[in-house]
Amino acid sequence: MKLLANKQGQTLLELLIAISILVITLVTTIALIVASIRAGRESTNKLIGGSLAREAVEIARNIRDSNWAATSTLYWDSGLSSGTDNTATPVVDGNNPLSLDFGDDSFTVIKQSGGEYLQGAGASGSDTQFYRLMYLNPICQNSAGIEQIVPYDSTNDCVAQFGAGNEKVGIRIITEVRWPSADSSRHISIEDRLYNWQVF
Numbered sequence: 001m002k003l004l005a006n007k008q009g010q011t012l013l014e015l016l017i018a019i020s021i022l023v024i025t026l027v028t029t030i031a032l033i034v035a036s037i038r039a040g041r042e043s044t045n046k047l048i049g050g051s052l053a054r055e056a057v058e059i060a061r062n063i064r065d066s067n068w069a070a071t072s073t074l075y076w077d078s079g080l081s082s083g084t085d086n087t088a089t090p091v092v093d094g095n096n097p098l099s100l101d102f103g104d105d106s107f108t109v110i111k112q113s114g115g116e117y118l119q120g121a122g123a124s125g126s127d128t129q130f131y132r133l134m135y136l137n138p139i140c141q142n143s144a145g146i147e148q149i150v151p152y153d154s155t156n157d158c159v160a161q162f163g164a165g166n167e168k169v170g171i172r173i174i175t176e177v178r179w180p181s182a183d184s185s186r187h188i189s190i191e192d193r194l195y196n197w198q199v200f
Contacts, residue, residue: 038182042181042186045129045179045181045186046186046188048130049130049177049178049179049186049187049188050177050188050190052110052117052130052132052177053132053175053176053177053188053189053190054175054190055090055092055117056090056132056134056173056175056190057173057175057190057192059090059092059098059099059100060080060100060134060136060171060173060194061192061194062098063078063079063080063098063099063100064076064077064080064194064196067079076196077168077171077196079099079100080100080136080171080194081136081138081156081171082102083156084154084155084156085102085105085156086135086136086137086150086152086156087102087105087133087134087135087136088100088101088102088133088134088136089101089104089108089119089120089132089133089134090119090120090132090134091119091120091121091122092117092118092119092120092123093118093119093120093121093122093123093124094113094116094118094123095122096120096122100134100136101120101121105133106133107131107132107133107176107178108131108132108133109127109128109130109131110127110128110130110131110132111123111124111125111126111127111128112125112126112127112128113125113126117130119132129179129180130177130178130179131177131178131179132175132176132177132178133175133176134173134174134175134176135152135173135174135175135176136171136172136173137149137150137151137152137156137171137172138150138156138157138158138168138170138171138172139168139169139170139171139172139193139195140158140161140162140166140167140168140169141166141167141169142162142165142166142167143165147169147170148161148162148166149172150162168196169195169196170193170194170195170196171193171194172191172192172193173191173192173193173194174189174190174191175189175190175191176188176189177189
């Protein structure tokens with residue numbers, strides 16, 4: 001006597017396995033696509049944030065170089081310090097010369113207009129997700145050639161901070177750019193040092 005196999009039950013089981021494999025594949029593919037889009041967006045934001053941070057350092061460098069090239073008797077660090085205030089916002093508004101605003105000590109939004117990133121009181125355009133702030137601290141050198149950086153919460157004066165014989169020879173600049181992210185806020189910082197090469 002021959003037994004007949006139940007082919008319908010076997011086909012149903014194969015169909016369920018095939019659907020399960022298809023669902024797992026689709027879910028995994030969608031998760032990879034979402035992760036790829038998120039990583040691409042973060043990569044773009046890091047690139048823009050790094051460029052905005054570097055731009056602020058270059059603005060400070062431009063101010064120093066313009067002071068040297070000026071026909072008047074400007075000090076090399078004119079516009080790069082403001083008494084005891086060591087935080088500044090770059091002014092890039094498309095209307096005025098590049099400068100630093102020491103009036104606001106908080107991160108301010110960067111705007112975008114016509115493909116340009118603008119910042120400052122006169123900047124117009126739509127708000128971006130990026131915020132920027134600069135920290136500028138004097139670099140002091142004593143008669144032995146030893147350099148020290150004036151801390152943030154001080155008078156910004158080399159003699160008052162480190163004593164007689166200390167002279168301001170440069171400025172340490174730290175620019176920080178922040179932007180929100182899906183899981184937390186992100187930031188990028190760039191540090192550079194500008195020196196008064198005329199004293200060397």
